[in-house]
Amino acid sequence: MGLNEDLVTLFRENEGEFLSGELLAEKIGVSRTTIWNHIRTLQRLGYEFAAQTHLGYRLTRTPDRMLPQEIASRLKTRFLGKSVHYYEEVASTNDVALELAAKGAEEGTVVVAEKQTSGRGRFGRKWFSPPGKNLILSLILRPPFLPGRASQVAITTSVAAAVCLRGLFDLPALIKWPNDIYIRGRKAGGILTELSAELDRIHHIVVGVGINLNMTRDEIPAHLRPNCTSVRIEAGKRCDRIQVAVTLIQELEKRYRGLLKDGFSHIVDEWIALSLSLGQRIEARSEGRLYSGCPAGLDEDGSLLLRLDSGITRRISGGDIRILSGSEVARASSP
Amino acid sequence: MGLNEDLVTLFRENEGEFLSGELLAEKIGVSRTTIWNHIRTLQRLGYEFAAQTHLGYRLTRTPDRMLPQEIASRLKTRFLGKSVHYYEEVASTNDVALELAAKGAEEGTVVVAEKQTSGRGRFGRKWFSPPGKNLILSLILRPPFLPGRASQVAITTSVAAAVCLRGLFDLPALIKWPNDIYIRGRKAGGILTELSAELDRIHHIVVGVGINLNMTRDEIPAHLRPNCTSVRIEAGKRCDRIQVAVTLIQELEKRYRGLLKDGFSHIVDEWIALSLSLGQRIEARSEGRLYSGCPAGLDEDGSLLLRLDSGITRRISGGDIRILSGSEVARASSP
Numbered sequence: 001m002g003l004n005e006d007l008v009t010l011f012r013e014n015e016g017e018f019l020s021g022e023l024l025a026e027k028i029g030v031s032r033t034t035i036w037n038h039i040r041t042l043q044r045l046g047y048e049f050a051a052q053t054h055l056g057y058r059l060t061r062t063p064d065r066m067l068p069q070e071i072a073s074r075l076k077t078r079f080l081g082k083s084v085h086y087y088e089e090v091a092s093t094n095d096v097a098l099e100l101a102a103k104g105a106e107e108g109t110v111v112v113a114e115k116q117t118s119g120r121g122r123f124g125r126k127w128f129s130p131p132g133k134n135l136i137l138s139l140i141l142r143p144p145f146l147p148g149r150a151s152q153v154a155i156t157t158s159v160a161a162a163v164c165l166r167g168l169f170d171l172p173a174l175i176k177w178p179n180d181i182y183i184r185g186r187k188a189g190g191i192l193t194e195l196s197a198e199l200d201r202i203h204h205i206v207v208g209v210g211i212n213l214n215m216t217r218d219e220i221p222a223h224l225r226p227n228c229t230s231v232r233i234e235a236g237k238r239c240d241r242i243q244v245a246v247t248l249i250q251e252l253e254k255r256y257r258g259l260l261k262d263g264f265s266h267i268v269d270e271w272i273a274l275s276l277s278l279g280q281r282i283e284a285r286s287e288g289r290l291y292s293g294c295p296a297g298l299d300e301d302g303s304l305l306l307r308l309d310s311g312i313t314r315r316i317s318g319g320d321i322r323i324l325s326g327s328e329v330a331r332a333s334s335p
Numbered sequence: 336m337g338l339n340e341d342l343v344t345l346f347r348e349n350e351g352e353f354l355s356g357e358l359l360a361e362k363i364g365v366s367r368t369t370i371w372n373h374i375r376t377l378q379r380l381g382y383e384f385a386a387q388t389h390l391g392y393r394l395t396r397t398p399d400r401m402l403p404q405e406i407a408s409r410l411k412t413r414f415l416g417k418s419v420h421y422y423e424e425v426a427s428t429n430d431v432a433l434e435l436a437a438k439g440a441e442e443g444t445v446v447v448a449e450k451q452t453s454g455r456g457r458f459g460r461k462w463f464s465p466p467g468k469n470l471i472l473s474l475i476l477r478p479p480f481l482p483g484r485a486s487q488v489a490i491t492t493s494v495a496a497a498v499c500l501r502g503l504f505d506l507p508a509l510i511k512w513p514n515d516i517y518i519r520g521r522k523a524g525g526i527l528t529e530l531s532a533e534l535d536r537i538h539h540i541v542v543g544v545g546i547n548l549n550m551t552r553d554e555i556p557a558h559l560r561p562n563c564t565s566v567r568i569e570a571g572k573r574c575d576r577i578q579v580a581v582t583l584i585q586e587l588e589k590r591y592r593g594l595l596k597d598g599f600s601h602i603v604d605e606w607i608a609l610s611l612s613l614g615q616r617i618e619a620r621s622e623g624r625l626y627s628g629c630p631a632g633l634d635e636d637g638s639l640l641l642r643l644d645s646g647i648t649r650r651i652s653g654g655d656i657r658i659l660s661g662s663e664v665a666r667a668s669s670p
Contacts, residue, residue, distance in 0.1 A: 318535040
């Protein structure tokens with residue numbers, strides 16, 4: 001951690017209190033001049049301090065930015081998020097993370113950005129997010145898996161994301177297979193997983209998470225409005241984006257460690273409990289074909305197990321699902 | 336194609352004949368001075384010409400190098416090998432191809448090298464090859480598959496490699512699962528497949544092929560000698576490395592196009608006919624566990640189907656197999 005992180009951590013540990021330059025200098029082991037210089041740097045980043053003669057500084061406002069020192073000062077994990085790369089603007093956090101990973105960045109490295117100029121979702125679809133409003137975060141993982149199990153990591157991340165939103169905001173967040181986050185029938189987030197691998201082993205996985213947090217209804221492009229929402233819209237208040245990032249990373253690390261140690265079945269149990277489509281009739285488009293039936297679970301490779309009307313259970317490995325409305329179900333089952 | 340390629344092609348189409356500077360200049364559409372300059376360039380690359388007043392040039396010797404113009408002038412394919420990147424020395428042709436692919440190199444791009452400084456095989460194992468002796472070649476493919484089918488491309492490449500060596504040298508080349516090339520019980524080649532993918536689609540696959548061609552017994556490191564061989568050792572004569580590259584690329588393109596059009600089953604049929612282990616008892620080490628039984632075929636994802644002694648057929652998705660010797664089989668089946 002750098003000096004900025006240390007300073008922010010000290011102010012956070014002593015919230016509401018004045019800390020003198022002498023005290024800060026002593027705690028961190030640098031000169032008072034260095035402390036002052038870093039206070040200035042933090043101010044430029046949007047931190048505000050009340051300063052009082054003899055008493056020192058009190059932190060009065062933290063900027064609404066995904067700054068590494070903010071994440072670091074609150075994060076309680078063993079390896080995930082120990083290194084955070086922050087960008088005001090980037091083409092795509094996944095691209096940056098893939099480059100970092102190819103150069104050997106350590107497992108758990110996180111890339112965050114306020115804005116993506118070419119954010120994307122699955123199948124190269126565009127992912128829209130106004131700057132500074134949402135969560136745009138990519139993580140580097142190196143599970144000792146065969147590549148066929150890469151989907152397990154994406155599924156695990158979707159569970160962590162849904163659990164995070166439920167825990168923090170008491171929202172009915174659900175997962176639409178494979179790993180979209182929905183709140184009250186509207187999409188609030190998505191996960192884009194990319195990997196570099198041999199046939200026998202994964203070099204690295206990059207899991208990109210996009211969650212709509214503080215975007216207002218007006219900020220959603222008109223054509224997306226019917227199917228798209230944000231935590232702010234659903235919870236009725238702005239949220240602390242750092243808190244979401246920290247909670248997500250913590251929930252993910254816990255489950256990822258469980259996945260490595262105990263396998264996929266616990267994750268599947270959680271996923272099923274959080275699944276938007278379980279118990280409903282759906283239509284799945286996969287490799288150019290269309291299937292309809294009822295989801296029956298997840299396979300070891302993250303494939304959706306779809307019980308077709310014929311009674312056969314089919315594995316859906318890629319593509320999309322659509323939940324059939326009541327009238328469509330009636331039509332589909334009529335003779 | 337560049338001017339070097341055009342020149343070599345012209346000489347090759349008129350093998351044994353003298354071609355005048357005027358004729359070459361006219362055919363290619365450049366000045367005689369340009370032709371002369373390029374003849375000098377080819378000479379520097381190791382080409383030899385007989386020159387005779389009034390008659391012009393006759394190509395008398397082609398260098399034993401994997402030069403793009405040599406490959407281009409003989410290759411009859413639609414897309415594979417249309418662009419060849421040549422290196423005297425490179426860390427690993429797979430690394431170069433992965434970089435080119437990430438930058439958008441077109442499907443079918445080939446990277447060849449005389450020497451690799453960090454050649455590798457599966458599981459990060461070292462792949463040894465003295466410079467200028469063997470075939471070191473990587474291909475970029477972009478099949479419209481789910482990543483789980485990437486193994487099919489590796490299997491297809493191994494079939495093309497075995498067919499190539501059989502056709503050119505009448506050698507009993509066989510494939511050891513998943514995709515090593517063996518001749519008379521010794522390893523002559525290997526394939527390292529790497530991919531960049533999302534969970535739903537492959538960005539690109541790089542297939543690296545290493546085949547021992549003109550390496551002599553003495554050039555094989557002593558500790559590898561018992562299990563390693565080359566085409567030269569087995570066929571009793573040096574081979575034309577360009578011819579091997581061209582034939583391999585052609586055999587692969589034919590099968591790859593078949594794979595995209597008709598699926599995997601024809602490839603599996605060929606693979607079975609060329610399989611070293613079919614009909615033998617083997618031991619498979621996969622994800623830390625050991626299984627023994629008889630290979631029964633290939634699954635859709637390239638997994639080996641292993642019929643265990645219990646009668647259950649198990650999919651072996653990664654790892655290695657070892658063919659059990661007669662005495663080991665006897666021990667394994669004794670009560």
